[in-house]
Amino acid sequence: xxxxxxxxxxxxxxxxxxxxxxxxxxxxxxxxxxxxxxxxxxxxxxxxxxxxxxxxxxxxxxxxxxxxxxxxxxxxxxxxxxxxxxxxxxxxxxxxxxxxxxxxxxxxxxxxxxxxxxxxxxxxxxxxxxxxxxxxxxxxxxxxxxxxxxxxxxxxxxxxxxxxxxxxxxxxxxxxxxxxxxxxxxxxxxxxxxxxxxxxxxxxxxxxxxxxxxxxxxxxxxxxxxxxxxxxxxxxxxxxxxxxxxxxxxxxxxxxxxxxxxxxxxxxxxxxxxxxxxxxxxxxxxxxxxxxxxxxxxxxxxxxxxxxxxxxxxxxxxxxxxxxxxxxxxxxxxxxxxxxxxxxxxxxxxxxxxxxxxxxxxxxxxxxxxxxxxxxxxxxxxxxxxxxxxxxxxxxxxxxxxxxxxxxxxxxxxxxxxxxxxxxxxxxxxxxxxxxxxxxxxxxxxxxxxxxxxxxxxxxxxxxxxxxxxxxxxxxxxxxxxxxxxxxxxxxxxxxxxxxxxxxxxxxxxxxxxxxxxxxxxxxxxxxxxxxxxxxxx
Numbered sequence: 001x002x003x004x005x006x007x008x009x010x011x012x013x014x015x016x017x018x019x020x021x022x023x024x025x026x027x028x029x030x031x032x033x034x035x036x037x038x039x040x041x042x043x044x045x046x047x048x049x050x051x052x053x054x055x056x057x058x059x060x061x062x063x064x065x066x067x068x069x070x071x072x073x074x075x076x077x078x079x080x081x082x083x084x085x086x087x088x089x090x091x092x093x094x095x096x097x098x099x100x101x102x103x104x105x106x107x108x109x110x111x112x113x114x115x116x117x118x119x120x121x122x123x124x125x126x127x128x129x130x131x132x133x134x135x136x137x138x139x140x141x142x143x144x145x146x147x148x149x150x151x152x153x154x155x156x157x158x159x160x161x162x163x164x165x166x167x168x169x170x171x172x173x174x175x176x177x178x179x180x181x182x183x184x185x186x187x188x189x190x191x192x193x194x195x196x197x198x199x200x201x202x203x204x205x206x207x208x209x210x211x212x213x214x215x216x217x218x219x220x221x222x223x224x225x226x227x228x229x230x231x232x233x234x235x236x237x238x239x240x241x242x243x244x245x246x247x248x249x250x251x252x253x254x255x256x257x258x259x260x261x262x263x264x265x266x267x268x269x270x271x272x273x274x275x276x277x278x279x280x281x282x283x284x285x286x287x288x289x290x291x292x293x294x295x296x297x298x299x300x301x302x303x304x305x306x307x308x309x310x311x312x313x314x315x316x317x318x319x320x321x322x323x324x325x326x327x328x329x330x331x332x333x334x335x336x337x338x339x340x341x342x343x344x345x346x347x348x349x350x351x352x353x354x355x356x357x358x359x360x361x362x363x364x365x366x367x368x369x370x371x372x373x374x375x376x377x378x379x380x381x382x383x384x385x386x387x388x389x390x391x392x393x394x395x396x397x398x399x400x401x402x403x404x405x406x407x408x409x410x411x412x413x414x415x416x417x418x419x420x421x422x423x424x425x426x427x428x429x430x431x432x433x434x435x436x437x438x439x440x441x442x443x444x445x446x447x448x449x450x451x452x453x454x455x456x457x458x459x460x461x462x463x464x465x466x467x468x469x470x471x472x473x474x475x476x477x478x479x480x481x482x483x484x485x486x487x488x489x490x491x492x493x494x495x496x497x498x499x500x501x502x503x504x505x506x507x508x509x510x511x512x513x514x515x516x517x518x519x520x521x522x523x524x525x526x527x528x529x530x531x532x533x534x535x536x537x538x
Contacts, residue, residue, distance in 0.1 A: 003292040004465035007285060008456045011197050012516055015437065015500035019193045019285065026190045027279070036124055036183060036273040038141060041150040046077040048538065057329035057336050057488040060212035061367045061481060069218040071176065072254040073134040076127070077147075079219075081538065082337050083209040084125060085147045086110040091533040095345025095440045112144075113337030114209045115483050115495060117198035122186035123206050124243065126236060130158030130175025132255040137175075139236065139269055147538075152237070152269040160235050160266075161248060164228040166298060171224070171250035178249040179232060180206065183273070184242060184290070185280050193285035198497065200469050201519070203246045204476025207371045209337065210249065211477075212484060216333045223247045223371055225470055229297040237269030241282075244290050246469060247371075292465040301463040309458035309467075310380035312513045314403045318421035321395065323405075325417050326360035331488035338536070340483045343492035344440050346526040352391040353447030353524055357489050359417060361482055361523050362387065362402045365450060368481020371473045382459065382474055384515060386451040386508055387420060388428040390444055391524065399424035399508060423508055431507060436520075437498035446494075447524030451504060452478050453515035475518045482521050492526040495519055 010019050059065060071079075081087070088111045112121065125142040127149060129135070137156035140149035158175035165171050180203055187202075188195040207223045214221035227248055233240040331339075362385060369383045385402040389395050401423055405416035429444030436443055443449055452475055459467040479495045486493035497519050504510075504517040 002460065002465040003288050004460050004468040005457060007196070007289050008460070008468065008516070010285070011194075012501045012505070014194070015435075016502060021192060021283070024192045030277050030279055031189050032186050033276045034121055034186065035144055036141065037276075038150050038152060038271045039274050041141070041152055041271050043143060043146060043148045043150050044135075045146065045148045046080065047074055048077065048081070055216035055333050057212065057216070057331055057333055057364075057484055060216035060333050061329065061364055061485070062215065063367055065215045067215055067218045067220040069220075070254045071219060071251045075217065075219060076251070079210055079213050080125065080142055081147055082113045082213055082334055083206060084112055084114055084121065084123070084142065084144050085538070086145060087112060087338055087538055088534060088536040090341065093531040094343075096342075097438070097440060111341065113340060115205050115340070115342070115480055116202050117497065118187070118190055120187050120190065121202070122182050122184070122199050123202055124181040124183055126152075126179040126181065128158055128161050128177040128179060130156045132175050132253050152271045153267055155267050157235060157267055160231065164231050164298070165224055165248060165250075166227065166300060169224075174250050174252050176251040176253045178251060179236065179245060180247040180249070181236065181238060181243045181245050184244065184286055185275070185277065188281070188283055188286055189277065193283045195283070196286050196289040197472065200246070200472035201476030201479065203469070204371050204473030205480040207247060207249070207473065208368050208477035208480040211371070212368070212481070213333055220252060221249055223249050225371070225473065226300040226466065227298055229294050235268050237271065240294055241287060241290060244294065246473075289468070293469050296464060297466055299464075304379070305462050306379055306382065306459065309382060309455055309462045311382055311384040311453075311455070312515070314384075314401055314421055318401070318423065320403070321400070321420045321422070323359040323362070323418045323420065324356045326363045327354070327356040327489060329360060329364065329485055329488040333484075336484045336487040339487040340493075343494040343522065343526055345442060346530060347442065347445040347447075347492055347522065347524045348527040349391045349445045349447070349524070351525040352393045353491065355392055355394045357491060358387070358389075358392050358395070358448055358523070360489060361450065361485050361491070363404070363418065364485035365452065365478050365482045365521070366402070366404050369452070369474050369478040371470075371477045382454050382471070383478060384453045386423070386453065386517075388432060388449040388451070389447075390427070390429055390449070391447045395420070396425070397427040398422055399428055431503075435500040435503040436496070437500075438496070441494055441496065441522060443522060445524065446522035447491075448522075450482065450521040450523065451508070451517050452519065452521075453510060453517050455514045456516045456518075457514055472518070479519060479521060482523070486523055491523050494522045496522070
């Protein structure tokens with residue numbers, strides 16, 4: 001067993017056994033920037049782009065959609081702006097602990113389409129462009145605050161990315177790639193050893209935004225999580241111990257790509273990020289997880305390798321409540337991403353959630369839990385979704401397991417709408433609040449609290465330590481899908497990792513299956529007429 005098993009166990013236990021360093025206090029005055037800074041790199045602005053009205057969230061989450069279009073510069077610009085670009089400033093009276101800092105401009109809370117743990121946004125986005133691109137080939141860094149590309153290297157090195165993906169990979173038909181890295185210090189300065197757990201979910205959230213955005217416009221976004229990470233780190237000029245390379249996304253481009261043998265330049269980025277912090281700390285668990293998940297990163301698992309780690313079947317003997325047809329998610333993707341936010345204690349139980357809205361959230365979550373890292377198309381899902389129902393019309397309070405529609409069973413509820421099977425009867429509000437660490441949410445006021453689980457240790461047994469990145473990217477993708485669906489439905493949403501995982505395992509009786517509850521997602525209506533300020537940049 002590799003180190004990732006130990007780390008996964010420590011994550012589950014951290015509500016009862018604090019992870020080292022237990023006495024850590026962030027030095028806020030010496031924190032890093034929320035983006036990398038390349039002071040001497042040429043900056044090239046990107047064009048604006050708008051998602052057309054017909055590009056709905058429903059289409060973006062449709063697993064049957066078969067995108068066949070090709071990217072151009074306008075599409076790439078829109079993808080980046082709507083996912084990780086700064087889109088507005090928000091101030092609101094809410095229950096999060098950073099409320100005192102929000103009115104001050106230097107600490108402004110800038111909104112983005114993609115969610116991020118702690119609002120830290122540590123994902124670095126690079127564009128490796130070959131000869132078929134719209135400009136001079138090279139390596140670029142996406143500067144989120146300027147919605148611009150900073151040129152880090154001039155020359156066609158796209159062949160190195162294709163080589164890193166391995167022989168026979170379909171990406172040999174393109175010379176345009178997005179590469180996602182994580183500069184660990186941008187998160188570790190606050191979350192120390194826990195940061196690897198958080199940032200690997202951030203990667204999944206970003207990738208899922210891209211998948212939704214692309215699917216809604218007929219553009220394929222198929223991330224790769226297995227590749228030669230050390231070679232790509234060398235290409236980007238980053239120290240693998242300080243910045244992990246988590247994903248590669250090949251982009252089929254509008255112009256035909258040159259022959260696959262081109263773009264094999266041996267150059268590497270020479271520009272260096274200028275760190276703001278005077279003191280940069282290292283954490284043993286974080287370093288160990290990077291080493292463990294980077295090792296043998298190019299060894300893509302064999303087809304079907306993850307089948308033994310699939311989610312267990314939903315127990316058929318539990319009482320079953322068929323769900324109504326899910327409410328349609330007919331808001332366009334761009335609007336939903338602009339509307340998405342964390343509710344931070346604004347839930348109000350006076351208005352219960354409609355059952356079809358809960359059904360839509362559950363379906364969106366399960367549709368959004370595939371970030372392209374699985375080994376074979378059509379494999380059974382890795383995620384099981386549970387729901388603690390507080391205030392939902394027509395559904396008694398209790399803990400349930402979600403049974404997605406289309407199961408093929410004769411009692412599928414009519415039309416494949418899915419169902420809930422009762423796990424724990426009774427109002428769950430007291431349990432939920434007692435096992436939440438922070439004071440920024442009243443979980444009992446949420447209409448429902450959704451809990452995704454994965455058999456993490458089974459995944460690690462099946463594909464090795466790098467499977468930890470797949471597990472957490474999957475959960476991050478699921479959270480982003482839920483956030484976006486709630487925005488389309490006009491519901492509030494909040495996602496949190498600060499809860500006692502072991503208590504949830506006991507409450508949902510998960511020990512026998514090895515399922516690990518990895519985050520909680522609160523959905524529900526918010527208090528009317530909130531005291532909010534909102535300014536849209538784009």
